[in-house]
Every structure is written in C-alpha cells, then in structure tokens.
Amino acid sequence: MDLQQMRYVLAVAETANFTRAAERCHIVQSALSHQVARLEQELGARLFERTSRRVRLTAAGEAFLPAARQALEAAERARAEVAAATGEIRGRLAVGSIPTLTAVDLPAVLREYRRRYPRVRISLRAVSSERMVEQVRDGRLDAGFLGVPPGFRPQGVRDRELAHGRHVAVVAPGHPLAREREVDLHRLVDEDFVDFAEGSAARAQSDEAFAAAGLRRDVAFEVSSAELMARMVRHGLGIALLPATFAAELHDLRSVPVTDGPVRVERLIWSRFAPSPAAAAFLALLGADTSPPEAGG
Structure with missing residues (x-):
C-alpha cells in the first residue's frame, strides 16, 4: 500500500x-x-x-x-x-468565513499571505458558524471567522474576539422606515423579514433580541447568503437585520439604527492542537497567540 x-x-x-x-x-x-x-x-x-x-x-x-x-x-x-x-513555508491553508465578516479585510489578508508564502495552497470556504466550529475542531479547516451572539463560546477550539457591534434595519429606499433616524424592535415587529435559516447562529442574534423584548416576528423569506438577502430587500419583499459595518457597504439600501437591536460578536477560531506551519503563519499575520495554553487555563 x-x-x-x-x-x-x-x-x-x-x-x-x-x-x-x-x-x-x-x-x-x-x-x-x-x-x-x-x-x-x-x-x-x-x-x-x-x-x-x-x-x-x-x-x-x-x-x-x-x-x-x-x-x-x-x-x-x-x-x-x-x-x-529549512525556512520555507509550504503546504495547505484552509480558512472558513461567514459572508458578512467585517472585522478583518480577509481578501487583503489573503493577498498579503500569498505574497509572503507563495508555496502555500490557499482555500477559502463560506461556512455557517456552527459548521465552522466543527470543521476547525476535526481539522478540515485551519482557522475560521464566526459571527455569533455575545453568549456563544465555541467548544473544542481556541478563539479570540475580533469585533462587537449592533445590527441595523436594512430597508429599500422607498420603504417608510427609510426616513426614520432610529427605531426599536416594537416598530419592526409587524414587518416581513428576510433572514438566514432558523436555528443558525446568523439567525440566532435577531431571534434572541425579539424574544428578549417579548416579541414575535414573521420571517417570510429564509435565504442562505447575505447577497440574496440584500436583493430581496432591494425588491421590497421585506426588511433585514444586518451588522452595521456590513450594511454600510450596501450603498443602494438604507440602514436604520435599532436602539434595542441584536448584537453580534465576530470571533477568530483555530485548533487547540499545534497548527501546521502554514496555519501558524496565517494566525501570526492576524496577531493570534498560538502558544500552548497554560495548564488549567
């Protein structure tokens, strides 16, 4: 063999x-x-x-x-x-990311990484936060960028918080809410929503915010990507709740601050075990500490 x-x-x-x-x-x-x-x-x-x-x-x-x-x-x-x-970084680097990542300019990071380590074969996969934790844990991914509720802590991997911010309501320019300076969840509860699949970490932030306010909303359209979500909103089919920094890039849509809106934390995760040379170089570029955790820590 x-x-x-x-x-x-x-x-x-x-x-x-x-x-x-x-x-x-x-x-x-x-x-x-x-x-x-x-x-x-x-x-x-x-x-x-x-x-x-x-x-x-x-x-x-x-x-x-x-x-x-x-x-x-x-x-x-x-x-x-x-x-x-012998001083050469080579091999493979597999990275996962949510599509709405804003804490890191990932294309710029990967460009710099490729410039420094041209012998490494890079792959980037769009993966949900839940699956990403599993794939980093079992070694299918070297690192991942999550978007999760504040209380979510990934199990079986090492992690670091990258950013912490509120969602905004994203609406079409002609929507009545587009003229508002800010709104609260009570103003939004009767709207049709476009959101990610029920049970996903991307959806959980919004569901938890409405539940905490004692409200139930109607998610009329479930989608698998932020790009499709924006297109649905653009056509007036509903509104969406998205991270403010990501929504700011949707120049043809209106972003309305939500005073009691969902909060999202972006986290970097990587394996608990010693990373490969290619993965260690990537994590070092991001400033992550890959040294073994102290005993009992």
Missing part, C-alpha cells in the same frame, strides 16, 4: 467515476484501475461497487476512506514541517 494508491481511491470516491478520477490524477484510466485493484487485493476487500451506471463505495471503502485521508494529510504535514525547518 502506498500514498499514491490512497490518492487514487480518494479521487474515485470524490468523483464517483474512474475516468474523471484518472483525469484529476493525470493518469490513464487503465493504470488507475489497476492500482485500485492491486490495493483491493492487498486489503482483501473490494472498496468500490462498479456497475455500468455508477461507482460507489462499499462498506469496506467507507471504512478505508477516513484513514486514507488522515494518512495523506499526515504526509502533507510532514513535508510542510521539513520545509519549515
């Missing part, structure tokens, strides 16, 4: 197709199929069920895949550690 065979298995699993997997791995299909068959023979179990219509993992394949991923990641980490010891 070798690492290349594991890469072939992973490619087949992710594409569900031997031809596409071979193209991804820059190898002819017959050679890839031969290597997968050799690995199956060595393991004494078939990893894939092959039919004329589809390819899918067997139970043995499902069991093999996580260990194969870990082995490939460990090999990548070993190469990166050796390179770092």
Whole structure:
C-alpha cells in the first residue's frame, strides 16, 4: 500500500467515476484501475461497487476512506514541517468565513499571505458558524471567522474576539422606515423579514433580541447568503437585520439604527492542537497567540 494508491481511491470516491478520477490524477484510466485493484487485493476487500451506471463505495471503502485521508494529510504535514525547518513555508491553508465578516479585510489578508508564502495552497470556504466550529475542531479547516451572539463560546477550539457591534434595519429606499433616524424592535415587529435559516447562529442574534423584548416576528423569506438577502430587500419583499459595518457597504439600501437591536460578536477560531506551519503563519499575520495554553487555563 502506498500514498499514491490512497490518492487514487480518494479521487474515485470524490468523483464517483474512474475516468474523471484518472483525469484529476493525470493518469490513464487503465493504470488507475489497476492500482485500485492491486490495493483491493492487498486489503482483501473490494472498496468500490462498479456497475455500468455508477461507482460507489462499499462498506469496506467507507471504512478505508477516513484513514486514507488522515494518512495523506499526515504526509502533507510532514513535508510542510521539513520545509519549515529549512525556512520555507509550504503546504495547505484552509480558512472558513461567514459572508458578512467585517472585522478583518480577509481578501487583503489573503493577498498579503500569498505574497509572503507563495508555496502555500490557499482555500477559502463560506461556512455557517456552527459548521465552522466543527470543521476547525476535526481539522478540515485551519482557522475560521464566526459571527455569533455575545453568549456563544465555541467548544473544542481556541478563539479570540475580533469585533462587537449592533445590527441595523436594512430597508429599500422607498420603504417608510427609510426616513426614520432610529427605531426599536416594537416598530419592526409587524414587518416581513428576510433572514438566514432558523436555528443558525446568523439567525440566532435577531431571534434572541425579539424574544428578549417579548416579541414575535414573521420571517417570510429564509435565504442562505447575505447577497440574496440584500436583493430581496432591494425588491421590497421585506426588511433585514444586518451588522452595521456590513450594511454600510450596501450603498443602494438604507440602514436604520435599532436602539434595542441584536448584537453580534465576530470571533477568530483555530485548533487547540499545534497548527501546521502554514496555519501558524496565517494566525501570526492576524496577531493570534498560538502558544500552548497554560495548564488549567
């Protein structure tokens, strides 16, 4: 068994197709199929069920895949550690972020990071705050930027507060509220709202603020992105509650301060374990302290 065979298995699993997997791995299909068959023979179990219509993992394949991923990641980490010891930062950096991040100019940070460390392969994923904590905890992401209610503390990761601010009501220019200097939640409760999915951290800040005021509102439209939320508001379908710093960038919409509105905290999170050289360099660029926490701390 070798690492290349594991890469072939992973490619087949992710594409569900031997031809596409071979193209991804820059190898002819017959050679890839031969290597997968050799690995199956060595393991004494078939990893894939092959039919004329589809390819899918067997139970043995499902069991093999996580260990194969870990082995490939460990090999990548070993190469990166050796390179770092000789003064070169290389490897991979996976970052997650909410779409409404404002505490950090993330494109500018990533541009500077790429300038300093051109050998690092960077990936950025738009992820909900809840999933981001899980993915940083299990190592799928090196770092993440959350937007959560003040009382939310991510479990199983290290974190640092970046910003703390109130939401504003975002309305179309022709909306009656657009002329107001400020409003409170009682003025908003009868409006149709555009918001994120119920149960998400992005939605929780607003739900908790209305609940604390003893009010119930109607979220008529649930969306998955701030961009779609702004478009819905722009067409007069409802109003939204968004962080003031983010709303300020929506120049064709009106932002109205809400005196008792939701509060959001933006947090940076990263693994409790020693970061890879690439991740350590990224966190250092953000001023995060990656030294091991003191015992009992």
